[in-house]
Every structure is written in C-alpha cells, then in structure tokens.
Amino acid sequence: MENQLTGNVLVAQSGGPTSVINASLAGVITESLNHDCIEEIYGGLNGIEGILKEQLIDLAEESQQTVRGLRYTPSSALGTCRYKLKSEQDFTRFIDVCKAHNIRFFFYIGGNDSQDTANKIAQHAAAQDYEMRVIGIPKTIDNDLTMTDHCPGYGSVVKYLCATIRELALDHEAMGNHDLVSIVEVMGRDAGWIAAGTSIAKRRNQVDDPPHIILLPEVAFNPEYFLAQVQECLKKNKYCLVVVSEGICDANGNLVAAGEAQDSFGHSQLGGVGEYLQRLVQKSLPGIKARSCKPGHAERAAAHCSSLADSNEAYMAGQAAVKAAVEGNSGVMVALVRGDTDKYSCETTLVDLASVANGVKHFPENWIGEDKISVNYQFNKYILPLLQGEVAVPYENGMPAYVRLDKNEVPKKLS
Amino acid sequence: MENQLTGNVLVAQSGGPTSVINASLAGVITESLNHDCIEEIYGGLNGIEGILKEQLIDLAEESQQTVRGLRYTPSSALGTCRYKLKSEQDFTRFIDVCKAHNIRFFFYIGGNDSQDTANKIAQHAAAQDYEMRVIGIPKTIDNDLTMTDHCPGYGSVVKYLCATIRELALDHEAMGNHDLVSIVEVMGRDAGWIAAGTSIAKRRNQVDDPPHIILLPEVAFNPEYFLAQVQECLKKNKYCLVVVSEGICDANGNLVAAGEAQDSFGHSQLGGVGEYLQRLVQKSLPGIKARSCKPGHAERAAAHCSSLADSNEAYMAGQAAVKAAVEGNSGVMVALVRGDTDKYSCETTLVDLASVANGVKHFPENWIGEDKISVNYQFNKYILPLLQGEVAVPYENGMPAYVRLDKNEVPKKLS
Numbered sequence: 001m002e003n004q005l006t007g008n009v010l011v012a013q014s015g016g017p018t019s020v021i022n023a024s025l026a027g028v029i030t031e032s033l034n035h036d037c038i039e040e041i042y043g044g045l046n047g048i049e050g051i052l053k054e055q056l057i058d059l060a061e062e063s064q065q066t067v068r069g070l071r072y073t074p075s076s077a078l079g080t081c082r083y084k085l086k087s088e089q090d091f092t093r094f095i096d097v098c099k100a101h102n103i104r105f106f107f108y109i110g111g112n113d114s115q116d117t118a119n120k121i122a123q124h125a126a127a128q129d130y131e132m133r134v135i136g137i138p139k140t141i142d143n144d145l146t147m148t149d150h151c152p153g154y155g156s157v158v159k160y161l162c163a164t165i166r167e168l169a170l171d172h173e174a175m176g177n178h179d180l181v182s183i184v185e186v187m188g189r190d191a192g193w194i195a196a197g198t199s200i201a202k203r204r205n206q207v208d209d210p211p212h213i214i215l216l217p218e219v220a221f222n223p224e225y226f227l228a229q230v231q232e233c234l235k236k237n238k239y240c241l242v243v244v245s246e247g248i249c250d251a252n253g254n255l256v257a258a259g260e261a262q263d264s265f266g267h268s269q270l271g272g273v274g275e276y277l278q279r280l281v282q283k284s285l286p287g288i289k290a291r292s293c294k295p296g297h298a299e300r301a302a303a304h305c306s307s308l309a310d311s312n313e314a315y316m317a318g319q320a321a322v323k324a325a326v327e328g329n330s331g332v333m334v335a336l337v338r339g340d341t342d343k344y345s346c347e348t349t350l351v352d353l354a355s356v357a358n359g360v361k362h363f364p365e366n367w368i369g370e371d372k373i374s375v376n377y378q379f380n381k382y383i384l385p386l387l388q389g390e391v392a393v394p395y396e397n398g399m400p401a402y403v404r405l406d407k408n409e410v411p412k413k414l415s
Numbered sequence: 416m417e418n419q420l421t422g423n424v425l426v427a428q429s430g431g432p433t434s435v436i437n438a439s440l441a442g443v444i445t446e447s448l449n450h451d452c453i454e455e456i457y458g459g460l461n462g463i464e465g466i467l468k469e470q471l472i473d474l475a476e477e478s479q480q481t482v483r484g485l486r487y488t489p490s491s492a493l494g495t496c497r498y499k500l501k502s503e504q505d506f507t508r509f510i511d512v513c514k515a516h517n518i519r520f521f522f523y524i525g526g527n528d529s530q531d532t533a534n535k536i537a538q539h540a541a542a543q544d545y546e547m548r549v550i551g552i553p554k555t556i557d558n559d560l561t562m563t564d565h566c567p568g569y570g571s572v573v574k575y576l577c578a579t580i581r582e583l584a585l586d587h588e589a590m591g592n593h594d595l596v597s598i599v600e601v602m603g604r605d606a607g608w609i610a611a612g613t614s615i616a617k618r619r620n621q622v623d624d625p626p627h628i629i630l631l632p633e634v635a636f637n638p639e640y641f642l643a644q645v646q647e648c649l650k651k652n653k654y655c656l657v658v659v660s661e662g663i664c665d666a667n668g669n670l671v672a673a674g675e676a677q678d679s680f681g682h683s684q685l686g687g688v689g690e691y692l693q694r695l696v697q698k699s700l701p702g703i704k705a706r707s708c709k710p711g712h713a714e715r716a717a718a719h720c721s722s723l724a725d726s727n728e729a730y731m732a733g734q735a736a737v738k739a740a741v742e743g744n745s746g747v748m749v750a751l752v753r754g755d756t757d758k759y760s761c762e763t764t765l766v767d768l769a770s771v772a773n774g775v776k777h778f779p780e781n782w783i784g785e786d787k788i789s790v791n792y793q794f795n796k797y798i799l800p801l802l803q804g805e806v807a808v809p810y811e812n813g814m815p816a817y818v819r820l821d822k823n824e825v826p827k828k829l830s
Contacts, residue, residue, distance in 0.1 A: 017590070167716035170488070182712070293709050294709045298579045298708050387814065398803045399802065
C-alpha cells in the first residue's frame with residue numbers, strides 16, 4: 001500500500017551522540033533498499049548544518065560490512081551538530097538543497113531540539129508546496145522525549161553505568177571501612193532518568209547494595225539532608241556510593257554546579273558537581289574519605305558495553321521511519337510502545353512531531369522514593385528490560401574495531 | 416622435587432584492587448590443590464590488617480563455580496588494606512597467628528608497599544626460627560614494580576582506557592569543530608605507565624589520532640607549553656584529546672592538583688587535575704570548549720573490558736607462587752619475563768623481595784617522544800601484547816554477574 005512518491009532519501013543525525021544512534025542509521029539504510037520508490041540514499045554530514053552547505057554523501061556506496069558495523073559503532077557516523085535553523089533564509093536554503101537533490105524522504109535522528117527542527121522543516125516544505133516526507137527518529141541518552149515509552153540510547157548508557165557501579169561496589173567493598181564516600185557524576189541535564197537508572201545495579205533483595213543515594217534534578221538539593229543521609233548510610237555500610245545527576249539544583253532552582261558557558265541552545269554547560277560533592281563531604285565530615293568519578297562523554301559512547309535490546313530497538317526505529325515515509329506519513333516521529341503483558345515487548349508507532357518538539361519528560365514523581373534519594377520498584381520494572389542482552393563488538397589488536405563511513409561526496413548542485 | 420614442608424596455605428590481597436587480582440587468587444587456590452604437602456587453604460581477610468585480627472576464611476570450602484568466577488571478577492575478593500606493619504609487636508602477632516594455624520606458605524598479592532611487607536614478614540619468621548615460605552605475587556595497575564617486565568592488572572586498565580578513548584574519539588569527531596579540548600584524567604601517582612599506555616589507542620598510521628597530548632608525571636608540567644600544544648593540535652584536528660596522569664608535577668616537583676589528605680603510607684590523595692586543566696583551557700583560550708572526564712576508581716575495576724592476556728598471566732603468577740613455595744623458595748616475588756622473540760610470550764621467574772620492596776619503575780625516559788607529550792614506537796611494541804584477548808564475563812539481568820566468596824570463617828585460636 002505504498003503511497004506513490006518517488007525520489008531520494010536524506011538521513012542525518014543531530015545532537016549528542018549515543019552508543020546506538022548509528023544502529024538507527026543502519027535501519028534507515030537497509031530498509032530503504034527494500035523500496036522501489038527510493039532511488040538514492042544520501043547522508044547529510046553534521047546534521048542540518050552540513051546540509052545547508054550541501055554536504056551530502058552517498059550511503060549506497062558504503063560497503064555492506066560498514067553498514068553492518070554501524071550496528072555496534074557508537075557516536076554519529078555522519079557527524080552531528082547543535083545548530084538551530086534560525087531564519088527564513090535557512091529554511092529556504094534547506095528546502096532548496098532538498099529540491100536540488102530530489103530529496104523526497106527526510107529522516108532526522110535526534111532529541112527534542114532536533115524533532116522541533118524536523119517539525120519546522122516539514123512545515124516549510126509544505127508551505128512551499130514541495131512534497132517531502134519528514135520523519136523524526138528518536139535518540140537521546142536522556143530518555144526525556146515525550147510520547148515514547150523510552151528513547152533509543154537510554155538503555156545502553158544505563159547498562160554501562162550499572163556495570164561500572166557494580167565494579168566500583170566491589171572495589172569499595174574491598175577497601176571500605178565505614179569511612180568512604182564515592183560519588184559518581186552522570187549526565188542528565190533536566191531529567192534524572194540516567195541517575196535513576198543506575199538503581200537497577202542493586203542486586204535483588206540487597207537493599208543495602210549501591211547506589212545508596214541517588215540525587216535527581218527533580219529533587220531540590222539540600223546539603224544538610226544529603227550529609228545526614230551519607231552518615232546514616234555509613235553506619236550500616238562499609239561505604240556510601242552516591243550517584244548524582246549533573247543537573248541537580250538547589251531549592252531556588254539554581255544549578256548546584258553551573259559552568260559559565262552555554263551551548264547554542266542556551267543550555268548551561270554543566271560539570272563538576274561530583275567534585276563539588278566530594279569537597280562538601282571532605283569539608284563537612286572529618287575523617288571521611290571522599291572520591292569522585294565522572295565518566296562524562298564516555299558514558300554516551302560506551303558501545304563496548306551497550307544493550308542489545310536498545311541497539312535492536314534503535315535499528316527497528318530506523319526501519320520503521322522508512323516504512324512510515326513510504327506509506328505516506330510525514331510530520332511524525334517514530335515512537336516506541338511497550339506491550340502490556342508481563343513479558344516485555346516493544347513495537348513502534350507514529351506521533352506528531354509537534355507534540356514531541358521541545359517537550360521534556362521528567363522522571364515521574366511517583367517513582368521517586370519517600371526518602372527522595374531512591375526510586376521504587378515500579379521504575380525497576382520499567383528499566384530492567386531496556387538493559388537486556390549484549391551487543392557483540394569485534395576486537396582488533398585488543399581494542400574495539402569500530403567502523404567509519406567512506407563518505408563519498410555527492411556532487412554539489414547549488415552555488 | 417618437593418622440598419618437604421607440610422602445612423597450611425595463607426593467601427591475602429593488599430593495596431588497590433585491580434580487574435585481575437582475583438585471577439591470581441584463583442591461581443593460588445587451584446594450584447594448592449595439586450600438592451599433598453598443602454593441607455588447608457586459608458584466605459586472610461583485608462590483608463595483613465585482618466590477619467592480625469585472626470580473620471581467616473576457609474577457601475577450600477568455596478565452590479568450584481566461585482573459584483572459576485574469580486577469574487573474571489574484579490577487585491579483591493578477600494578484601495584489602497593499606498595497613499603497614501609498624502611495630503615489633505605487629506610482626507610478633509602476625510607470626511603468632513601463622514603458628515596457631517600452622518601456616519607454612521604465605522602468599523601476599525600486592526604492589527611495592529605490599530612486597531616490602533612480605534619481605535619483612537619473611538625476615539621476622541626467619542628470626543623466630545619459624546619455617547614459613549613467603550612469596551609475593553605482583554599486582555598493580557600502575558605497572559611500577561621493578562624486576563618484572565610488567566605487572567598483572569596493568570594490561571586491563573590500559574585496555575579499558577583505550578576502548579574508552581576510541582569511543583570518546585568517535586564522539587568528539589562527530590561533534591568537534593576545531594574548538595573542543597577533551598581531557599581524560601587517569602590514575603598513576605608516581606609513574607606514567609597508565610597515561611602512556613593509552614597511546615596505543617591511536618589507529619596504525621594515523622598520527623593525528625587521539626590521544627593527541629599525553630601528560631606524564633615524568634615530565635614537568637608547563638602550562639604555556641601545554642596551551643601552545645593544544646592550539647597547534649586544534650589547527651590540524653577537529654578536537655584535541657588530552658590524557659593526563661593524576662600525578663603530574665610542575666618544574667619544582669609540586670603536584671599540579673594536590674588534595675589535602677594523605678593515605679596511611681604518606682601518599683597524597685590526588686584528584687582534580689582533569690578539571691584543573693579544563694578550567695585552564697577555558698580561561699586561557701577564549702572560544703575553545705573544554706570537557707573533562709575521570710574514570711577514577713572505575714578504571715581499575717572495569718573487568719567487563721579486561722585483557723585476557725593480563726588475566727591469564729595473573730592466574731599463572733598465582734600458580735607459580737605456589738609451585739615456588741612448594742619447591743622450597745621463600746623471600747621472593749614471582750616476576751613476569753617476556754620472551755625475546757618477535758612473537759610475544761611470557762614466563763615467570765623469581766626475584767628477591769628485598770630488591771622489589773618500595774622500588775618504583777618509572778616510565779623510561781627514552782620511550783618519551785621528543786615533544787614530551789607522546790611516546791614512541793618502542794613503547795607501543797611493549798604494550799600491545801598486554802591488551803590482547805577479551806575475558807568472557809557472564810551477564811545476568813543485563814549486568815555482569817560477578818561472584819562473591821562465601822567466606823566461611825576459620826575458628827579463632829588466639830585471644
């Protein structure tokens with residue numbers, strides 16, 4: 001039941017990379033090969049920023065090996081950007097590039113800012129009577145997109161952090177003597193999904209297992225309460241493992257550790273809250289040792305420990321986007337829907353881009369424990385399936401052998 | 416050719432844990448079962464600190480599954496300590512515990528401080544005419560023990576960091592626009608082996624691959640030179656990836672980022688040099704973004720990405736220690752010897768504990784590049800074999816399923 005429109009595909013990636021965003025790209029490429037109405041498969045370099053410069057590559061020229069390799073290779077193989085289409089001129093130029101290359105199917109893999117961009121592109125194409133189907137593909141480690149059960153990229157970052165926390169736990173268990181506070185700073189600007197996710201690292205029926213304290217951006221940070229909870233924990237346990245979201249704020253809504261810089265979307269550049277808490281403990285609790293670690297950007301790229309469920313769903317989302325476009329949809333994002341039986345299943349559906357754009361799905365208040373430093377079993381049920389299975393990464397010379405695209409450029413047609 | 420002495424084994428772990436120190440423990444346990452002169456196999460909890468309190472467990476009671484699991488479980492399963500035997504009283508007590516439990520073979524798995532401790536225990540036993548064979552088993556991620564080609568634990572930390580750097584590289588490559596400085600703070604108090612090791616993450620024949628700048632404790636840190644090198648790198652590359660050893664010092668030998676606390680051996684507690692460099696770049700190079708990450712203690716426990724070569728050698732070192740003791744040796748440490756052919760091979764030998772104790776093997780000056788921020792091909796040849804192969808870690812519920820000892824206590828015999 002293909003709704004007849006013939007032309008070329010353009011796919012691009014946007015925002016912060018993840019361990020599985022390339023799996024979505026692989027899904028788009030392989031599914032595109034299944035449809036006669038799709039002629040060429042182009043990739044836009046560095047998101048819309050490169051597309052404005054007409055930097056397109058021919059993805060059909062990439063080897064099968066490389067496309068397969070995208071399923072375990074982290075980061076955005078096409079390059080990415082944090083650029084926002086600002087002016088009418090930008091949008092006109094974007095549509096001009098699409099027209100010049102007969103782009104009839106545009107896929108944008110990204111987070112909420114990127115879905116907003118895709119939405120506006122769809123609107124501008126329509127306003128210009130240029131028939132082009134625009135489909136968003138969700139991606140974000142932050143898991144904060146609305147209208148989807150979860151986001152590709154999230155399960156993998158949590159899986160990696162949980163492995164890390166279990167390992168740190170063994171380390172601290174061996175060293176600790178009721179005098180060690182270990183702080184792990186994790187990403188999560190606005191929503192605490194990542195920090196909360198690490199709670200699943202607790203072994204079943206081991207309430208005293210780490211992480212002992214989880215600090216979410218959804219809960220106002222109170223230093224006195226925090227220090228009291230640390231001391232309480234050290235009475236029972238050899239060490240106290242704290243997971244802190246980079247975006248925690250005080251009662252007035254001010255970031256606990258705000259950097260000075262802002263990115264091009266006006267977001268504060270965060271960092272340093274782990275070392276801040278480390279100093280707070282050292283200063284306030286004499287005789288207690290404090291340590292901090294910060295996987296930083298490594299956590300969103302740690303494909304050597306990514307979730308197979310996550311990778312497969314990212315791939316499926318890419319495939320679903322192509323199918324949706326071919327069937328005539330536009331102005332929509334692929335969303336993930338969880339089955340309602342006890343056995344986990346996941347399917348895709350389509351939601352309006354407008355309803356996703358710029359929304360933020362906060363961590364649900366009723367999943368936060370009464371003590372405000374833990375999460376409850378409802379969340380555990382939500383997160384556990386997203387971590388299942390291990391992506392097999394080939395190693396060469398003792399290191400992961402990730403792939404890079406050949407990036408054969410498509411000749412420019414515009415000035 | 417067993418030199419007749421019959422009695423019990425006591426094995427303990429000391430100092431900072433590693434990803435493979437339990438593999439050495441597994442080697443001691445399994446090899447001990449091969450010798451009739453060994454009756455009981457005891458583990459000392461928390462190193463010498465627990466042994467002084469007569470906290471011994473019966474390792475023969477642990478299941479075969481658990482002992483096998485030690486080969487992929489990070490950290491010190493017996494617990495560890497940083498305690499130093501200080502007084503004559505301490506040593507007398509230690510020998511009394513050994514006598515009470517007929518310990519005739521004592522194995523201490525640890526770094527240079529621990530080899531010093533083992534050496535003194537051997538001397539005190541001899542002074543008291545108590546026949547007990549004392550063998551050191553090398554362990555340290557720092558790779559700074561003298562008299563051994565390399566140390567179990569080192570290859571795994573480098574393998575994990577190299578995977579991380581390759582992943583960060585892909586992330587930055589996608590994001591970078593000649594304006595990103597990414598700093599990775601790694602462990603290494605006195606010697607730059609770990610920081611240097613990450614150089615192997617460069618792909619072959621890709622001189623511009625990261626890490627672009629490696630800061631070793633062996634080279635005095637000069638902020639002006641560092642910033643100039645960063646700028647030079649950003650001219651050629653989309654980003655500049657810096658690996659910095661926690662222990663770098665200025666020209667006067669002062670730690671660039673010294674904490675206030677010291678551990679019980681008088682070592683400064685380090686940390687924060689990554690964020691220091693991040694702020695230095697932000698302050699000094701307007702328009703340049705700086706990020707830092709710090710795997711921290713997670714790097715020495717990251718068994719989900721440990722080296723099979725390293726794990727196997729750690730196991731072999733444990734086995735070799737038992738064989739050496741049974742054959743009549745004492746006051747020695749098992750050392751690793753590299754074969755002299757092109758194909759890598761590794762055997763064990765024995766070296767005097769006295770010659771290892773408290774020595775530090777610095778990173779060789781002639782392996783440091785002329786620019787002082789790189790290492791040369793001789794080092795690459797040294798490090799590459801140590802990273803080979805991947806330890807298969809079983810996963811359960813999406814997370815590594817590490818083992819814990821049952822720890823059945825041996826009844827106390829002393830007051």
